[in-house]
Amino acid sequence: MSESPTGQVFDLGFSRYEGKREGRRRSTLAVYKDGLRTAMGLGRGGKAKILPWVFVSASMIPALIFALIAGAVDRVAPDFSEELDLPSHADYYAIAGIILFLFAAVVGPELFCPDRSNRTINLYLVRPLRPTNYAAARWASLVTIMTVVAWIPQLILLLGLTLGAPKPGTYLADHWTDIPRFLLAGIVIAVYVSTIASLAATFAKRRAYAAAFLVGLFILTAAVVGSVGAALSDDTTKWIALLSVGDVPLYVNDLIFGEQTSNAEEASPLPGVILVGWFLIVVVAAGALVLRRYRKLTL
Amino acid sequence: MDPASTSPTRRTHGDDTYDPPVETLLRADKLTKRYGSVIALDGVSFEIGGTITGLLGPNGAGKSTAIKLFLGLTEPTSGRAEVLGQSPTQDEQIRARLGYMPEHDCLPSAVNAAEFLKHMAEVSGLPPRHARVRAADTLRHVGLFEERYRPIGGYSTGMKQRVKLAQALVHDPVLVLLDEPTAGLDPSGREEMLALVRKTHSQFGISLVMSSHLMGDVERTCERILVLENGRVVQQGETATFTEDYETLYIEVTARRSELMAALAARQIDAREDGAAVVVEDVAGETYDHIRDALVEADAPLRRLAPRRRALTDLFRTDDESEKPA
Amino acid sequence: MSAVDVPSPARAVISVDGVSKWFGSIVAVSEVSFDIHPGITGLLGPNGAGKTTLLRMMTGLAKVSQGEIRVFDEDPRDNPDLYARIGIMVEHEASYDFLSGRAFVELAARLRQVDNASKAAQNAIEQVNLLDAADRPVRGYSRGMRQRIRLAATLVHEPELLILDEPLNGADPRQRVEFQELLLRLAEQGRTILISSHILEEVEVLASRVLLVVNGKLAAKGDFHAIRRALDDRPYHVRIACDRPRALAASLIGLDAVDSVQLDGDNDTLIVLSSNVGALQAALPRSAAEISVRLTGVQPLDDSLESVFGYLVER
Numbered sequence: 001m002s003e004s005p006t007g008q009v010f011d012l013g014f015s016r017y018e019g020k021r022e023g024r025r026r027s028t029l030a031v032y033k034d035g036l037r038t039a040m041g042l043g044r045g046g047k048a049k050i051l052p053w054v055f056v057s058a059s060m061i062p063a064l065i066f067a068l069i070a071g072a073v074d075r076v077a078p079d080f081s082e083e084l085d086l087p088s089h090a091d092y093y094a095i096a097g098i099i100l101f102l103f104a105a106v107v108g109p110e111l112f113c114p115d116r117s118n119r120t121i122n123l124y125l126v127r128p129l130r131p132t133n134y135a136a137a138r139w140a141s142l143v144t145i146m147t148v149v150a151w152i153p154q155l156i157l158l159l160g161l162t163l164g165a166p167k168p169g170t171y172l173a174d175h176w177t178d179i180p181r182f183l184l185a186g187i188v189i190a191v192y193v194s195t196i197a198s199l200a201a202t203f204a205k206r207r208a209y210a211a212a213f214l215v216g217l218f219i220l221t222a223a224v225v226g227s228v229g230a231a232l233s234d235d236t237t238k239w240i241a242l243l244s245v246g247d248v249p250l251y252v253n254d255l256i257f258g259e260q261t262s263n264a265e266e267a268s269p270l271p272g273v274i275l276v277g278w279f280l281i282v283v284v285a286a287g288a289l290v291l292r293r294y295r296k297l298t299l
Numbered sequence: 300m301d302p303a304s305t306s307p308t309r310r311t312h313g314d315d316t317y318d319p320p321v322e323t324l325l326r327a328d329k330l331t332k333r334y335g336s337v338i339a340l341d342g343v344s345f346e347i348g349g350t351i352t353g354l355l356g357p358n359g360a361g362k363s364t365a366i367k368l369f370l371g372l373t374e375p376t377s378g379r380a381e382v383l384g385q386s387p388t389q390d391e392q393i394r395a396r397l398g399y400m401p402e403h404d405c406l407p408s409a410v411n412a413a414e415f416l417k418h419m420a421e422v423s424g425l426p427p428r429h430a431r432v433r434a435a436d437t438l439r440h441v442g443l444f445e446e447r448y449r450p451i452g453g454y455s456t457g458m459k460q461r462v463k464l465a466q467a468l469v470h471d472p473v474l475v476l477l478d479e480p481t482a483g484l485d486p487s488g489r490e491e492m493l494a495l496v497r498k499t500h501s502q503f504g505i506s507l508v509m510s511s512h513l514m515g516d517v518e519r520t521c522e523r524i525l526v527l528e529n530g531r532v533v534q535q536g537e538t539a540t541f542t543e544d545y546e547t548l549y550i551e552v553t554a555r556r557s558e559l560m561a562a563l564a565a566r567q568i569d570a571r572e573d574g575a576a577v578v579v580e581d582v583a584g585e586t587y588d589h590i591r592d593a594l595v596e597a598d599a600p601l602r603r604l605a606p607r608r609r610a611l612t613d614l615f616r617t618d619d620e621s622e623k624p625a
Numbered sequence: 626m627s628a629v630d631v632p633s634p635a636r637a638v639i640s641v642d643g644v645s646k647w648f649g650s651i652v653a654v655s656e657v658s659f660d661i662h663p664g665i666t667g668l669l670g671p672n673g674a675g676k677t678t679l680l681r682m683m684t685g686l687a688k689v690s691q692g693e694i695r696v697f698d699e700d701p702r703d704n705p706d707l708y709a710r711i712g713i714m715v716e717h718e719a720s721y722d723f724l725s726g727r728a729f730v731e732l733a734a735r736l737r738q739v740d741n742a743s744k745a746a747q748n749a750i751e752q753v754n755l756l757d758a759a760d761r762p763v764r765g766y767s768r769g770m771r772q773r774i775r776l777a778a779t780l781v782h783e784p785e786l787l788i789l790d791e792p793l794n795g796a797d798p799r800q801r802v803e804f805q806e807l808l809l810r811l812a813e814q815g816r817t818i819l820i821s822s823h824i825l826e827e828v829e830v831l832a833s834r835v836l837l838v839v840n841g842k843l844a845a846k847g848d849f850h851a852i853r854r855a856l857d858d859r860p861y862h863v864r865i866a867c868d869r870p871r872a873l874a875a876s877l878i879g880l881d882a883v884d885s886v887q888l889d890g891d892n893d894t895l896i897v898l899s900s901n902v903g904a905l906q907a908a909l910p911r912s913a914a915e916i917s918v919r920l921t922g923v924q925p926l927d928d929s930l931e932s933v934f935g936y937l938v939e940r
Contacts, residue, residue: 014440014503017433017471021395021424030421044409045450119405123466126370127422128395298372299363299401357797358767456672482794485671485823486934512797515826553906587919595914600906604923615798 027129028137035141039107055103056149062087062096063153067160088161089154089182090257093189094250096153101193101218101246104146108197109210111138117206122299135294139198139287146190154182185253191283192249199286202293221245229266241266242278251275322349324474324506325369329378332364339364341530342378347474347508351500353521353538354510355611360527362510366476370399383473395424398467398475398505402482405463408452412443412462415451416469423470430469437469440503441495457488464495474506475499481516489516496520514611518542526614534614541614544606548582550590551575552599562593576603636698637662638786638817639683644692646678653678655841656692661819665812667832668821669930671938675841676821677715680790683819684713696786709737712784714775714792722764726755726774729763733778742781749777754803768795776804780811787811787818793827805831829930837937844937849930852937859927859936860884861902865895865909866922873918880908896926 041048066087087095112135115121124134158179165171197214204210225244229237241247247267254260255272267275325347332340340361354362367373368380371387371394379386387393407415416438420430438447441461446454451462460480467475480496481489497520499505511517517524518538526534534541550570552559559577563570566589570579579590594601637660646654654675670676681687682694685701694701701707721729730749734742750759753773758766763774772795779787793801808831812818822828828835829849837845837852845852867873874886874895882904887896899905902925913920926932 015436016504017425017429019429020426021392021470022426023392023424026424026426027422030418034418043411043414048409114407118407119401119403120407122401122403122405123399123419124422125372126394126397126399127419128392128424129422130391299367299370355798357799358769358795360797486669486825486931487671487938489823490931490935512795512801513824514798515824553903587921588917591910591913591920594910598907599910600903601909601920601923602906603925604920606922612798612802616802 024129024133027127028133031124031129031134031137032140032144035111035138036144039111039141039145052103052107052145055099055106056152059096059099059103059149060153060156062099063092063156063160066092067157067164070157070161071164073164087157089157089178089185090253090259091261092154092157092182093150093185093253094261097189097246097250098218100146100150100189102215103149104142104193104197105200105211105214105218106207107145108142108194108214109201109204109207111142112198112201113204113207113210121297125297125299131294131297132291135198135202135290139194139290142194142198143190146194147187150186150190151183154186158182181256185256188252188256188279189249192279195283195286195290196245198290202290218246222247225266234269238267238269242270248279248282252279324348324383325508326381326384327365327368327378328381330365330368330375330380331377332361332368332373333376338530340368343527343530343532344378345525345532345535347506347525348523349506350522351496351507351509351520353517353524354508354527355512355514355517355524355614356527356533357615361530362527363478364530365527366399366478366508366510369476370394370397392424395470396473398470398472400463400467400475400477400480402478402480404459406451406459409450411450412438412447412454412465415462416447416465419466420469425470433469433471434465437465440468440498441465442491456483457485457491460484460488460492461495464492464499468499468503468505472505474508477507477509477511479511480509481511481513493520514615518611524611538611541611542609544608546581546583547607548579548590549573549576549603549605549607550579550594550601551603552577552594552597553602555597555599558597559593559599562596563590565596566593568593582606638697639819640693640695640698641679641683642693642695644679644682644689644694646675646682646687646690653841654682654838657838657841657843658692659836659843659846661817663812663815663817664834665808665818665820665832667828667835668819668838669823669825669828669835669934670838670844674838676838677790679838680715680788680819680821684711684788709782710785712779712782712787714779714788715790716794723762725760725762726750726766726770726777727759729774730759730777730781734781737782739782745781745783746777749781750774752780752807753777769797769800772796773800773804785816787816787820789818789820791822792820793822793824801827825929825931825934835930837934839938839940844940845933849933850928853928853933856933856936857900860898860900861905861928862926863897863899863902863905864889864922864924864926865897865920866893866924867895867913868919868921869916870895872916873913876912876916876918877909880905880912882908894922 037043040052041050115124125131161175162168162171197210200210200214201207204213221244225241228240232240250261251267252275254268255275260268323346327343327345329342329344330340331338331342343361343365354365356362368375369382369387371391374388382393383396385393413434416434417430420434421427425433441464443458443461443465446458451459454462464480467477477496481492484492493516496507496509500507509517509521521538523536524534524538524541525532550559556572556577560570560572563577563579568579568586568589570577572578579586582590639661641657641659644654644657645652657679668676668679678687682689683696683701685704685707688702696707697710699707721732724732727746727750730746731742734745739745750756753776755770755773755777758770763771766774772792776792779789793804796804805827808818808820820828820831834847835845835849835852836843865873870888870893874888877883877895877897878886882899882901884898884900889896897905909923910920
């Protein structure tokens with residue numbers, strides 16, 4: 001018995017989507033993941049990768065240098081290392097914090113400004129998430145990157161100091177408290193620079209304006225505080241010093257480590273509560289302004 | 300006289316029965332939106348259903364305001380705007396069932412279409428694996444193939460419009476709002492986009508609302524129209540009723556027009572000349588045969604025989620150029 | 626409303642002779658020749674075909690690589706005095722947002738040394754129907770209003786030649802109708818208008834002549850019905866409505882002039898393909914009369930500017 005040959009034609013037409021629709025959480029997560037890719041230039045061609053990866057490298061250089069010095073000194077002249085005042089985890093952000101600030105100033109606007117200037121934001125506004133979710137997700141992307149970039153050098157430094165020590169095991173046992181401290185300080189400074197950068201990027205029309213504004217703010221407030229502080233009494237100066245934008249997280253850093261790093265000193269006489277409180281006020285106020293601006297956006 | 304009331308819409312001619320769309324997707328109920336002292340929408344009521352609807356009106360008529368209200372981007376001052384029976388401002392999740400294709404540029408330039416579309420699908424709530432597959436399918440349906448792996452910045456206007464449409468479709472919405480979808484496209488691109496719009500409804504089963512200034516676009520794609528002016532509804536109904544034939548017949552011949560006029564007169568048919576055509580009023584039944592015979596008698600080559608059609612642009616003519624029906 | 630054809634004087638307003646333009650190895654315009662006379666001429670073509678380059682050369686903004694362009698029998702290049710006779714409206718123009726509409730048009734008038742700029746501005750603004758908004762800053766105007774005020778600025782010095790590139794961007798339907806009426810009035814006054822647009826159904830109504838540019842070359846010029854006739858490798862499609870479609874179809878297929886007949890079940894009509902449409906037109910009433918078929922509709926399907934454009938672009 002022969003059977004007639006069969007054939008099938010498959011419908012390649014548009015199909016209905018019967019799968020899950022996951023709500024705001026998925027939407028926000030998607031914006032967050034996209035933020036990570038945008039900031040680091042992934043999937044966006046070679047040119048977009050230059051700045052972020054240059055900054056990542058730059059942030060590691062001081063740590064590498066210090067780690068090498070620490071290791072070398074201990075090998076070459078062990079007696080010397082006691083006298084040499086090598087940079088420690090506590091000092092690190094005082095020295096390298098500027099790089100983090102610049103990184104946020106350059107990469108932060110990348111996360112907020114282009115979507116508004118080329119009006120891609122409209123495509124987000126009509127999707128099932130709130131504009132504040134979008135802004136928060138972008139902020140979170142920036143904080144994530146800043147935290148990683150803040151931690152890596154500290155980890156490198158830790159590695160260097162540990163391996164460079166005559167007895168690495170003893171070194172770690174003696175200094176293990178450094179680890180939670182620098183992790184926390186890293187988060188503090190990451191959150192701070194991210195929020196300030198997000199604020200500038202939220203109100204600036206172009207990336208370049210935001211970056212320029214941030215750098216200018218940093219330098220200007222430091223200069224003003226420096227010159228004014230010199231003229232006034234210490235009692236007044238310690239309050240005015242809070243206005244130096246770049247120093248605010250460093251005071252918190254000092255509190256975490258319990259020692260004073262050379263740069264940020266004018267306000268250190270103030271009680272810890274004030275210093276931490278001021279940090280929180282600045283971060284929360286900046287964040288609130290960002291959310292408020294985005295809440296008001298429409299097509 | 301108030302066209303915004305819930306009574307049937309006003310028509311300029313034809314019978315007065317108004318049948319609302321079968322399934323209502325968008326509903327405005329005495330919807331008002333005021334910006335300070337400016338009244339953008341003034342107590343409008345209408346329903347939009349499962350079809351292609353043209354949203355027409357002069358600049359400043361309230362069309363963009365209506366779109367923003369249905370997308371939940373702003374609150375009504377009074378009245379209600381409903382999407383699938385729900386208020387879009389109360390729950391933004393209803394936006395997952397809508398799509399929007401803006402008129403202006405809105406695409407990033409460094410990303411490629413495939414990644415961008417997958418991202419947009421995820422932002423619409425689709426899990427990543429499904430998002431990727433639907434993105435690929437949607438790009439195929441709008442006609443973007445290898446180009447999808449190149450950065451959007453290098454695309455032509457036509458390709459960018461397709462990406463804009465794709466992001467409005469990728470999450471399988473129930474209805475898509477289009478704002479001037481053929482803006483900037485050359486004639487072939489325009490025809491392709493309109494074909495895509497029709498295909499979106501006829502093959503994908505997605506309803507559309509198209510806001511456009513080009514009546515040609517609307518006549519070619521929209522089954523229904525809604526006309527706003529000064530924040531009020533001034534017309535609504537099936538496109539066909541606004542493009543109905545008049546009962547006047549236009550006859551175009553390429554030669555021997557005077558012989559035709561004579562042959563018509565001999566058959567007691569009242570005809571006049573109007574531009575390139577010979578015009579006969581109130582043609583019905585046997586008159587067609589007499590006209591045919593007159594053409595034979597005059598040996599006049601027949602180029603066109605057609606009733607004068609109303610065009611949508613007639614809705615906007617302020618002078619008395621648009622004929623009144625018999 | 627039909628397009629106006631004014632008898633042309635001996636010398637063309639714009640004459641383009643063997644013009645080519647290249648940018649390195651890219652040939653944007655290739656050996657194009659045509660004349661433009663008073664009346665409305667449409668300049669059409671796909672995006673990237675070279676229209677904008679041509680317009681730039683005609684207005685003296687770009688140099689010709691080869692060939693010659695003469696406007697009012699002068700070289701438009703480096704010829705600022707010529708601008709007194711030309712009004713140009715192109716896509717991306719900066720406008721002075723902070724000025725009122727009136728001030729903007731008056732400025733345009735003064736730049737072209739019009740006597741009594743304020744009166745000229747008033748007239749121009751009246752022509753585009755923007756009197757009530759004239760004293761508000763342009764910044765607050767809608768898209769359609771901006772286009773109209775720019776048009777007023779283009780008309781304020783009453784130029785004999787108008788070159789308009791997509792002037793109706795963003796205009797709503799009423800504005801489009803008013804604009805068409807304005808252009809027809811201007812053409813009746815004897816002016817020369819060259820309009821480049823993608824909206825073919827509007828160009829069809831306005832322009833008595835068209836120029837179609839494809840890939841940098843002039844694919845066709847003239848009256849589009851005549852162009853259509855010249856495309857004799859394309860059979861005409863004609864839709865016929867009657868009371869007995871099948872019977873008429875059987876009769877028509879016997880004619881030499883008919884290439885094929887298709888029955889359209891959706892609306893009970895025939896679509897006839899004919900390579901000799903003149904013969905078809907002559908034979909149709911007779912064929913119907915011979916078998917007593919009632920003809921209720923005859924509609925040429927591809928005698929429109931849009932169809933002509935489609936055929937020419939495809940070639």
